[in-house]
Amino acid sequence: MTLTAEQQRAAAKDAYASYLAECPSRQVLDILGAKWATLVLLPLAEGPKRHSQLRARIAGASQKMLTETLRLLERDGxxxxxxxxxxxxxxxxxxxxxxxxxxxxxWHMKDWAEVNMAEVEANRRAAAR
Known part of the structure; x- marks a missing residue:
């Protein structure tokens, strides 16, 4: 069956709908949404870093978690x-x-978090009451 150009565009759009479990873009969002991924990428924007430099910079990152995160980020390019x-x-x-x-x-997400953290913390305190 031959599809029209409009049908082909619609099919392509549906194939990459992030809300679908099997969508490849969802897999990328899962990686980038992980806690450690952003914390690893931000210092690398300053220049190359050794594992030990990243571990010293990222409070709470275990050697295992840092290694796993770096491997995933390397795998995905x-x-x-x-x-x-x-x-x-x-x-x-x-x-x-x-x-x-x-x-x-x-950087925009980091800046937004820093600007809005007081409000987020206030909401958390209010919800805990």
Whole structure:
């Protein structure tokens, strides 16, 4: 069956509806919405970092959680991992062009959170009563 151009556009739109469990864009949103992903990406916007530098910068991040998050971000193309052939050898993580393209959105979210945190905290206190 041949579809019209309008039908093809509608089918493509339905195929990438983030609200559908099987939508690939939902998988990306799941990764980026994870607590540690944003906290890892923000310092990498300043430049390449070693695992130990990221761990020291991100309060509460265990070595295991940081490693898992970096692997997921590397798998999806947001972060690059480079083994430096120096003595002693070490690994550095940096943003890829895809990761860099995400940063304006993450900076905006971070700024919004900082500006609105007092109101969020007040709402939490009110709800706890």
């Amino acid at each position: 947001f972060v690059a991992r480079e083994v430096k052939q120096v003595f002693p050898a070490h690994v550095e993580y940096s943003l890829t062009p895809l990761g860099e393209s995400l940063m304006p959105i993450l």
